[in-house]
Amino acid sequence: MFFKKKLTNYKKEKGKSVDEDNTVPTNREEMSNEFRKRLQHSADILETDVAGTGITLFYLHTLIDMNLLHKDIIEQIKNQSFHSIENIMEQLSVAIKDKTNQLDKVIQSAISGHVIIQLEGESEVIFARIASNTGRTLSAAMNETQVIGPQIAFNESLSTNLSLIRKYITDPNLSIENIQIGTQSTTSVSLVHIHAIANQQMVDLLRERIKKINIDGILDSSVLLQLIEDNSLSIFPQMVLTERPDRICSWLLMGKLVVLVDGSSLAIACPQSFLEFFQSMEDNNIHWQVATFLRLLRMFALILSIFFTAFYVAALTFHYEVIPQTLLIPLSESRARVPFPPILEALFMEFIIELLRESAARLPTKVGQTIGIVGGIVIGTASVDAGFTSNILIIIVALGALASFTTPNYSMGNIVRVLRFPIIILAGFWGFYGIMFGFCFILIHLLRQSSLGVPVLLPFYPPRLADWKDSVIRLPLTFTYNRPKQTRPEDDYKYDPLDAKEKE
Template identity: 45%
Template sequence: MFKRRKVEKDVDQESPHSFNIESFHKELLSLVSNSEDLVFRTITVNEQNLAIAYFEDMVNPSSMQDSIVRPLEECTGEIDYIVIKNTINIAKLTTTDSITDVVNNLVNGTAYIFKEDDTHGILADVADKGTRALEKAETESLVFGPKISFTESITKNLNLIRSNINDPKLCVETFMIGSRTKKKVQMIYIKDIAEEENVNTFRQRITEIEVDSIVDSTVLAQMIEDNSFTIFPQFITTELPDRCTISLLHGKIALLVDRSPTAIIGPSTFMNFFESTEDIYMRWNMGTFLRLVRFVAIFFSILLTPAYVAVLTYHYEVIPSALLVSLGQSRSNVPFPPVFEALLLEFIIELLREAGARLPTKVGQTMGIVGGIVIGQASVQAGFTSNILIIIIAISALGSFTAPSYAMGTAVRILRFPIIIMAGLYGGIGIMFCFCFLLIHLLKITTLGRPYLSPLYPFRFSDLKYSIFRLPYQYLDKRPVSNHPIDQGRIPEKKARTKKDVDE
């Protein structure tokens, strides 16, 4: 588990700076390592000297000129920090006299304005955010439902969530993490739904992180997860605002990280990684069918290739006689044992997948299709592998791609390799050993202190309609018990069961 220590308060946080312009300029330059992009501007208004400090490439020039410089130059009478605050046309203003506060805000696109020999200065947020516009989700593609995705702006991401949940009970807590590069992290939950223990656990883990910088939300998820050594992801990371909204309404908690286009959702169980928002937008019977297809596909993806290796190595008697002849003919020219043959093809599939992901989009798609066909056909003709194994490997690869979560799909693909090796060494016994070990491991994993295999363990029959199945909406009158929501009701029970007739 990631080591967490309580972050001590900076001893210089409350130390005031010199309000002599020349002295403050020298002090500020020393703290920012004489950075050449620091602009320190002095203007004189009614024989009173004002200083403005900011980083040139971090601020919006038009906002600086129109909202700060021009109003100050037109100011009349005696000026102090209160007059400056009332004169500047910026929504987000903060009063401070701490040099540490000034430096920490300047690097985030804030300008600092003060009058010489005054007692305080003003921090004005004029940052040039430079974020991209709202676009269609790429890693989580959908047929039905909203297509919009999160961006790198935490403000836009929070606006997307608030526009979906216009509930005054929606709470947002802000944290600053990082000793060198401070990143804003926001914890979002609905106060009268999310369990207080889950909120406190999230809050404690975030505040106890001591690190120089957090690059992305996926890095933060690894720092606060329960078990850092398991291959299975313990928090869902999503770029879909609607998935985040649905999770919040079910009693979960979301984390947003500034400059990251994905949100963290927890607690997240094993079953949650096979759920898609499309299941909710489609009719209940279609959604249930697709979920069952995913579970069957993942089961085949993990066990189909190891079963092939075990049967050909130790258990020929289980193969039907009609199939045995064609299987023997297919493998007659293959010089390698089944375990090496399977590992070689699995490795080639991973090479194709990784190459296709790293190349540009159009080139990557061509590489995956052409490479798979050419290498597969050439491998059979050269006698490196059999036709039947290529079919099995293709089915296994397709099964792993059905998982809506990229992290879970990758975990499934990695799991195949040790199971194939055990199948080659011990046959069916090796597969059962791996399966039992995997089941025990999943039973031991927790997510935010909650069982990872819920609602299967501990078994909660009422939550199966939210995980394995998807029932009609009139039967979804309660929130999932596994999330321990405070307000459990979604639809009044009598109202949900009432039939609607045309003549009523």
């Protein structure tokens, strides 16, 4: 109750602080004072009077390409006389330009890389975009590497990322909708879909979620993802982040929706199923037998990473009968010098592994690799010699850590790492019953999750037999002629299988 009252008072005070006079002053000095006042008298504000024209330029020099300013604006209008804003508009060769009489729009344009052009006595001004290009060039994907297929990745420029998508998909039905988010730092967000394929209800739902966001600013697409996903309290992501334009275009052709944020090199795609987090784009570029083997390997690695160490703890604490007799003797000898119970031993080693992995990730590349390898060997050997852990647990923990790296998606890989700890604790207190309880809890939780209203466990729950052809296994591409039911596409088929058979 007190929080709601405080929030209401905040909104009232914020509403009172808005200046009701929002029209552009016709006088040059008044415009200068208002422009500087709105931008808090920032040091990068510059004004340029074009001699003999009655025109004044207002801009932020930190956002402007000064060469373009002189070439495309000043050189075009100097030593000329203009009677109206329309005459100036006709003279300018800048591609992106418009006019307005709203001061808020003028300020927003200035901080977006536009130069403001005012003619003395006119109630309207022109804003022309000549922003400087400060982004990095296109490069290979760093986090989602693949051997076969395109190597290019998104960068932090929204226009560049959209042009990459346009390059892959030359369909006139490709729809790009721009939305502005943020009250303090306005960020451009693009909602992308193929109009003839994507489900319109999903498009409307995602658009509504984005427009309802009321926040100071969005600096990265990962922040936006947490604000628009179905259940932000769940540890499992319901939408995927990717840096690969080929993967995004493949999903667009399936009927999925894509969201790009200006300033972020990651794109959001939805709806997503749980299995798609363990699928790589390279699976589509290799033979179906190899792709199926790799997908099965990743699913086995998922189970191994989460439950292998917990199985060790449960077996040594409660269930000695499941250990083969030939292994029981060397296992007992290995643990003879360890003074801790299996649960503390396992948690200690898992903590050390995560500590090494996190420190190696934060250090420079060459130093991080050295710390990871040398640190793992030294600490592992020293722990066994000191009697803190057994040789067998070192092997088990190393296998579990190695298995977690097979997950192609970074976010899901982090979740696999986190889930090991509660499962180990449950195994230490209740043995195999605790492991089964943890497994059932995870399964029930996943059954309740959805991605843009679509269950995340599709195509297995609810069962969609047509989508099993490209799930844990991947059948030949000639069998996958239909788009996944998960996206509820307007057009169900990628191609006509009967027509393709006749041509073959």
